[in-house]
Amino acid sequence: MDSTTTPSNESILSAEDIHRDNLTAFRVGNKARFLLNRGLLALYEIGLYRALDYPSIIKYADVNFGFSPSQTYESLFSPLGPPEGTA
Numbered sequence: 001m002d003s004t005t006t007p008s009n010e011s012i013l014s015a016e017d018i019h020r021d022n023l024t025a026f027r028v029g030n031k032a033r034f035l036l037n038r039g040l041l042a043l044y045e046i047g048l049y050r051a052l053d054y055p056s057i058i059k060y061a062d063v064n065f066g067f068s069p070s071q072t073y074e075s076l077f078s079p080l081g082p083p084e085g086t087a
Contacts, residue, residue, distance in 0.1 A: 036065075037075045044076055 013021075043049045044057040054060040057076070061067035067075065 037078060040072070040075050 040057065040061060043052075043060065049057050049060040052060065054063070058069050058072050061072040061075070062069075
């Protein structure tokens with residue numbers, strides 16, 4: 001193996017460090033998804049997606065996030081309580 005691809009001892013993280021980073025990433029991801037879902041719902045309920053020149057919330061979510069119609073409906077109508085561990 002090339003020396004540029006071999007990790008040095010300084011770059012190797014402990015299992016605890018990796019676990020902590022994984023938990024942080026999970027919490028951040030959940031909170032971001034919650035905020036996205038809440039924003040989609042606000043645009044949908046008031047029809048503000050039209051102010052952004054989209055004919056539907058489905059088209060808005062497709063163009064901006066690559067969501068399929070079923071992903072959009074799941075985001076709109078999933079429970080909206082704050083994600084666990086982020087309150």
